[in-house]
Amino acid sequence: MENAFHTVVLGGGCLGAASAVAIQRRLRQRGSAGRVLLVDKSVLGAGLSARHSGLGRAANADRAAAVLATRAIALWRNLMPHWGVRLPAEQPGAVWIARADASGDNPRWRSLQSAMVEAGVAFTRITGERARELCGAHVKLEQDEVFYHEPDALQLDPAEIRTALYRAVAANEIAVREKTVAQGFERAD
16 A cells, blocks of 8 residues: 555545645646545545535625635536536525515615625525525515525535545545544655
């Protein structure tokens, strides 16, 4: 078993796997024979990545986070150039619900809408009737609420994400050690 690696990545969730894939690809582009090891204390995608709802949305109270999330959604839609695998995704959009004030508005959410539009996020106020069409019978909507729609939100199946993690590390020849806890590190030239 090969025990010398250029890089060791701890944590085999979406971020750890993405880091390992990016590093391994960069090493290959530079003509390096170095290898990447991905270590997880459980199995790939079993931590926060497994408990995530799979909803990719960009609207956020922080404009910079919204811009970053917009970029992430674009990457999730087209993983092939980055991970070497495909990931099926649905684009059902997301309905955001907020309490209305006495005038039937919510100034904070109206401000959020302006910020999201400036950040390039499709985020528009919709009528209660339209919200009911989009939500169906799954969500109880009240008269004293305002509704916003983010049509570009994605829905990714967490099981498909986990499958994509395994395929990506295999396609990029990343060594994986599952059920392994790092006790410490030793560096040698």
